[in-house]
Amino acid sequence: MESLYAITTGVLTACGLYLTLRGRTFPVVVGLTLLSYAVNLFLFSMGGLTTDGAAIVDGAGHYADPLPQALVLTAIVIGFAMTAFVVILAMRARSEVGNDHVDGRSHDHDEERSR
Amino acid sequence: MMHLIVLPIVLPLVAGIVLLYRRQGGTRLKRLVGVGSTALLVLVGVALVERAGSGEVAYYALGDWQPPFGIVLVLDRLSALMVLLTAVLALGAVVFACDGDDERGSNFHGLFQWQLMGINGAFLTGDLFNLFVFFEVLLLASYALLLHGGGKSRIQAGVHYVVLNLAGSALFLIAVGVLYGATGTLNMADMASRLAELPAERAGLVTAGGLMLLVVFGLKAAMLPLYFWLPRTYAAAPAPVAALFAIMTKVGIYAILRVYSLIFGEAAGPLANLEQAWVWWLSLATLVAAGVGVLAARDLRLLVAYLVLVSVGTLLAGIGMGSPRAVSALLYYLIHTTLITGGLFLLAELIGQQRGKAGTRLVRGRPLQQGGWLAGLFFLGAVSVAGLPPLSGALGKALLLAAAEGGQRLWLWPILLLTGLCALIALSRAGSTLFWRSQGEPAGERLTWRKWFGVTWLLAASPLLVALAGPVSEYTEATADQLAAPQALIDALLPSAGGAP
Numbered sequence: 001m002e003s004l005y006a007i008t009t010g011v012l013t014a015c016g017l018y019l020t021l022r023g024r025t026f027p028v029v030v031g032l033t034l035l036s037y038a039v040n041l042f043l044f045s046m047g048g049l050t051t052d053g054a055a056i057v058d059g060a061g062h063y064a065d066p067l068p069q070a071l072v073l074t075a076i077v078i079g080f081a082m083t084a085f086v087v088i089l090a091m092r093a094r095s096e097v098g099n100d101h102v103d104g105r106s107h108d109h110d111e112e113r114s115r
Numbered sequence: 116m117m118h119l120i121v122l123p124i125v126l127p128l129v130a131g132i133v134l135l136y137r138r139q140g141g142t143r144l145k146r147l148v149g150v151g152s153t154a155l156l157v158l159v160g161v162a163l164v165e166r167a168g169s170g171e172v173a174y175y176a177l178g179d180w181q182p183p184f185g186i187v188l189v190l191d192r193l194s195a196l197m198v199l200l201t202a203v204l205a206l207g208a209v210v211f212a213c214d215g216d217d218e219r220g221s222n223f224h225g226l227f228q229w230q231l232m233g234i235n236g237a238f239l240t241g242d243l244f245n246l247f248v249f250f251e252v253l254l255l256a257s258y259a260l261l262l263h264g265g266g267k268s269r270i271q272a273g274v275h276y277v278v279l280n281l282a283g284s285a286l287f288l289i290a291v292g293v294l295y296g297a298t299g300t301l302n303m304a305d306m307a308s309r310l311a312e313l314p315a316e317r318a319g320l321v322t323a324g325g326l327m328l329l330v331v332f333g334l335k336a337a338m339l340p341l342y343f344w345l346p347r348t349y350a351a352a353p354a355p356v357a358a359l360f361a362i363m364t365k366v367g368i369y370a371i372l373r374v375y376s377l378i379f380g381e382a383a384g385p386l387a388n389l390e391q392a393w394v395w396w397l398s399l400a401t402l403v404a405a406g407v408g409v410l411a412a413r414d415l416r417l418l419v420a421y422l423v424l425v426s427v428g429t430l431l432a433g434i435g436m437g438s439p440r441a442v443s444a445l446l447y448y449l450i451h452t453t454l455i456t457g458g459l460f461l462l463a464e465l466i467g468q469q470r471g472k473a474g475t476r477l478v479r480g481r482p483l484q485q486g487g488w489l490a491g492l493f494f495l496g497a498v499s500v501a502g503l504p505p506l507s508g509a510l511g512k513a514l515l516l517a518a519a520e521g522g523q524r525l526w527l528w529p530i531l532l533l534t535g536l537c538a539l540i541a542l543s544r545a546g547s548t549l550f551w552r553s554q555g556e557p558a559g560e561r562l563t564w565r566k567w568f569g570v571t572w573l574l575a576a577s578p579l580l581v582a583l584a585g586p587v588s589e590y591t592e593a594t595a596d597q598l599a600a601p602q603a604l605i606d607a608l609l610p611s612a613g614g615a616p
Contacts, residue, residue, distance in 0.1 A: 020278070020282060032278065032281050035281075035282065035285045039288045039289060039292075042288075042289055042292050043291075043292045046292035046293070067295075067301075074248065078284075082251075082284070085258060086277055086278070086281065089277055090274070092270055093270045093274050096265075096267050096270050097271060104271040
């Protein structure tokens with residue numbers, strides 16, 4: 001369980017990071033989304049993984065740490081809002097600047113010339 | 116007056132919601148609410164400073180959940196000072212905006228209030244996760260304010276700013292997660308008391324978490340490898356927003372001061388002063404880069420943006436020195452630089468409006484309609500920001516230079532003074548181009564009292580800070596002493612600390 005969880009989080013982070021470093025806005029947005037999924041998973045496990053634990057109800061017995069669950073909910077909400085915003089921003093940038101490069105200038109031109 | 120501490124957050128929140136009521140129209144009423152709420156915030160700030168000035172650490176437990184379990188707002192001298200500073204800066208910016216800048220897009224005043232809410236919340240919170248939440252609140256508002264009015268350069272700067280800050284937020288959450296995993300708490304005071312008895316095998320985790328936080332705060336404060344977003348963003352933002360952004364880098368500085376003095380203070384044993392060496396060297400490098408940037412800037416707004424960077428480097432150097440004397444000097448300099456750079460952003464807008472097509476670019480243009488007054492204000496701001504006597508910049512820098520000890524002097528003195536020289540050269544070149552190298556008929560319209568008020572309100576801080584240097588530096592010294600002894604804060608929040616973990 002632990003290793004599966006750790007590998008999933010790691011792979012998500014790596015993919016997110018790679019995509020965030022791309023030059024066009026769409027991969028960057030997808031990358032940021034993956035990064036926020038990875039962070040949410042990481043936050044969820046931050047108090048240590050509890051398997052087969054119930055939610056905290058009576059306060060007695062074996063239960064999962066409730067704090068990360070509350071934090072993850074907050075982080076998910078904020079992450080959703082941010083993703084929506086960045087998608088709109090990317091579309092505005094595409095229509096105002098005329099291309100979808102994060103720097104606002106198209107590099108295809110130079111590449112074709114250098115060939 | 117028990118609820119005074121929560122007012123800096125609730126007041127802008129409510130004002131922002133009221134302002135949402137109508138998206139278009141109702142301009143007069145909106146301006147009244149926006150300015151009224153900001154003016155009230157100044158009064159609240161004064162009351163908070165008065166209360167914190169006695170040295171007592173007060174906290175406000177939201178929903179009456181006692182720390183360390185509930186969410187708390189903590190008021191000490193530092194947070195009270197920052198809240199007052201924010202309100203004073205915001206009042207100048209919001210009055211300036213009432214002259215038409217607020218009508219270039221929708222919901223300016225509402226977003227402005229929410230930005231204030233986020234900033235005040237970040238200054239007051241005593242909880243690491245809530246620091247993240249308030250960072251997000253202020254960032255979300257700042258994204259929208261940056262794009263206020265639209266335009267190509269703003270959108271381009273906005274894409275970089277938003278993407279960088281989203282990545283920073285992800286890193287912030289990871290750091291908070293690591294620290295929670297290692298210590299089992301998010302309350303900063305509680306975390307500090309638990310670090311004292313940290314098992315040795317977790318020290319590595321805490322170090323990693325603490326330094327990741329430094330990266331996040333460094334991004335907000337614009338420390339050297341992480342500052343490249345700042346000049347373009349600040350130069351592209353609408354003037355009143357850019358003026359308010361002058362406090363945003365200081366939020367990063369505040370967070371570094373707060374987290375590393377409280378959590379990683381002397382009591383943290385081997386983890387104490389984790390950040391100091393990093394901050395010290397990076398601050399000097401930031402100063403050098405900012406000095407070069409100031410000289411290279413070909414636009415007045417870009418020039419002021421690089422001056423913000425100079426101030427960031429200077430402030431970080433104060434943190435890097437670490438002694439209470441240096442912290443006191445940096446707090447004095449922080450008040451000065453926030454208000455003056457904010458005022459200079461507003462002034463740059465006025466100069467640009469009066470020069471017709473040339474705008475704020477440093478090229479030959481038309482003479483200014485009210486050039487005399489503007490030149491006088493520019494002179495005042497330039498003398499102050501470059502750190503020449505007799506204004507507050509010189510005083511702040513002298514305090515910082517005097518606080519350097521031993522080997523630190525060897526590095527700080529030449530770099531800080533040379534950066535000041537760079538600023539002086541660039542500003543005198545800019546001033547002579549703007550006001551003297553002109554031809555043709557005067558362009559632009561006469562300016563209204565609102566714009567004059569915004570600029571004068573902020574720039575007047577400089578002579579005032581000199582006149583009131585005694586009481587202000589007494590307050591900053593007391594603040595630095597309070598920061599150097601975090602145990603008092605921990606005891607106030609957790610009366611039973613030291614017992615069961």
